[in-house]
Amino acid sequence: MGERNAIVLLSGGLDSATALAIARSQGFVCRTLAVSYGQRHAVELQAARTLSRQLGAVEHRQMHVDLADIGGSALTDSRIAVPESATAGIPVTYVPARNTLFLALALGWAEVTGSHDIFIGVNAVDYSGYPDCRPDFISAFETLAGLATRAGVEGGRLHIQAPLLRMSKAGIIRTGVELGVDYGQTVSCYQANDQLEACGRCDSCRLRREGFATAGLPDPTRYA
Amino acid sequence: MGERNAIVLLSGGLDSATALAIARSQGFVCRTLAVSYGQRHAVELQAARTLSRQLGAVEHRQMHVDLADIGGSALTDSRIAVPESATAGIPVTYVPARNTLFLALALGWAEVTGSHDIFIGVNAVDYSGYPDCRPDFISAFETLAGLATRAGVEGGRLHIQAPLLRMSKAGIIRTGVELGVDYGQTVSCYQANDQLEACGRCDSCRLRREGFATAGLPDPTRYA
Numbered sequence: 001m002g003e004r005n006a007i008v009l010l011s012g013g014l015d016s017a018t019a020l021a022i023a024r025s026q027g028f029v030c031r032t033l034a035v036s037y038g039q040r041h042a043v044e045l046q047a048a049r050t051l052s053r054q055l056g057a058v059e060h061r062q063m064h065v066d067l068a069d070i071g072g073s074a075l076t077d078s079r080i081a082v083p084e085s086a087t088a089g090i091p092v093t094y095v096p097a098r099n100t101l102f103l104a105l106a107l108g109w110a111e112v113t114g115s116h117d118i119f120i121g122v123n124a125v126d127y128s129g130y131p132d133c134r135p136d137f138i139s140a141f142e143t144l145a146g147l148a149t150r151a152g153v154e155g156g157r158l159h160i161q162a163p164l165l166r167m168s169k170a171g172i173i174r175t176g177v178e179l180g181v182d183y184g185q186t187v188s189c190y191q192a193n194d195q196l197e198a199c200g201r202c203d204s205c206r207l208r209r210e211g212f213a214t215a216g217l218p219d220p221t222r223y224a
Numbered sequence: 225m226g227e228r229n230a231i232v233l234l235s236g237g238l239d240s241a242t243a244l245a246i247a248r249s250q251g252f253v254c255r256t257l258a259v260s261y262g263q264r265h266a267v268e269l270q271a272a273r274t275l276s277r278q279l280g281a282v283e284h285r286q287m288h289v290d291l292a293d294i295g296g297s298a299l300t301d302s303r304i305a306v307p308e309s310a311t312a313g314i315p316v317t318y319v320p321a322r323n324t325l326f327l328a329l330a331l332g333w334a335e336v337t338g339s340h341d342i343f344i345g346v347n348a349v350d351y352s353g354y355p356d357c358r359p360d361f362i363s364a365f366e367t368l369a370g371l372a373t374r375a376g377v378e379g380g381r382l383h384i385q386a387p388l389l390r391m392s393k394a395g396i397i398r399t400g401v402e403l404g405v406d407y408g409q410t411v412s413c414y415q416a417n418d419q420l421e422a423c424g425r426c427d428s429c430r431l432r433r434e435g436f437a438t439a440g441l442p443d444p445t446r447y448a
Contacts, residue, residue, distance in 0.1 A: 065289040072336035097332035104328045108321035112296035132372045140368040147361045
């Protein structure tokens with residue numbers, strides 16, 4: 001059996017770093033893709049580069065698409081504040097169509113590199129309620145991917161792998177620690193500063209902090 | 225009944241200009257989206273701007289994403305020549321995952337602008353055999369769109385409108401002429417020059433030329 005190539009979407013956060021570690025542990029030759037989309041926490045892009053190397057990807061790429069042009073999210077529009085307590089419904093940190101776009105970019109690169117697997121670190125348990133993190137979304141994209149590409153026409157297959165989909169945040173952290181992920185290098189905070197220091201108050205910080213506490217593991221996050 | 229907003233993907237070519245004219249004739253308030261993706265025929269982006277205004281869109285946006293980073297296509301990699309005669313299978317001008325990406329960008333903008341319809345000028349009759357122009361692809365994207373967004377969660381709907389899907393090139397041209405499309409402003413050629421002059425030899429030129437001939441209408445294309 002030859003090499004199995006995979007594209008791994010790597011944001012620089014805790015979840016996608018764990019997804020990369022899982023893909024590597026399953027023997028995939030991994031290429032990592034980070035997307036610069038006008039996010040306020042652009043420091044995560046540095047983290048992605050570091051994590052890609054630490055976790056043994058063969059190549060890292062950063063693509064740019066300016067979702068700030070579209071707006072509609074606290075993550076891409078500096079006039080909308082990041083909430084520092086829980087909110088009802090889909091939070092304002094939701095970025096319209098972000099995962100659809102990321103998967104589309106990964107799909108193009110998968111096709112060119114002969115990769116039949118795309119890993120994405122979405123999670124539908126300890127998550128912020130984003131519509132494009134749900135299991136139905138992932139399977140709909142897999143169906144689409146099978147039709148969208150050369151492989152689809154020529155009888156190939158394409159799997160969207162979301163290994164964290166049904167895991168708790170604590171479970172994700174335990175798995176990652178076992179696989180050697182250095183969570184001190186990951187950035188979860190929506191408003192992290194240039195020194196990779198977290199605010200400790202946004203939704204993403206809250207989920208991360210609770211995850212380490214529940215897992216009973218030391219939290220390496222540096223708070224500002 | 226209130227305003228019906230639509231996003232129209234507008235490349236600057238013959239098909240998407242016709243799709244815009246159709247959307248307008250159906251009473252949609254249209255926002256047009258062109259994507260600069262590193263295409264060799266970037267002159268089509270100028271054409272898109274002109275056509276958007278001529279055909280009465282309320283807003284035009286150009287987004288950038290560099291698919292040249294991904295490569296794998298004659299349209300984004302200058303080292304791969306554009307074929308000047310018919311080829312078997314999926315041609316090298318196919319850009320991996322291009323329509324998935326374009327629709328993802330349109331989806332984000334649709335969500336922010338309260339648009340429940342996205343128009344795309346794909347055609348599965350007189351076309352180049354690209355996988356992401358097929359009816360199954362369009363319906364799979366519509367399913368995905370219903371799951372990917374806030375509207376999907378909150379019970380809204382999103383339609384992917386592909387009015388040209390089953391039309392012949394001649395039929396598209398006849399429809400557009402009736403609706404007042406100025407085809408002299410559209411660029412179909414994959415290697416058009418800065419003066420919007422076409423090569424007359426690539427697949428896209430060939431389909432366009434045959435379309436005008438079959439429709440029995442004068443071809444306003446200027447050839448280099």
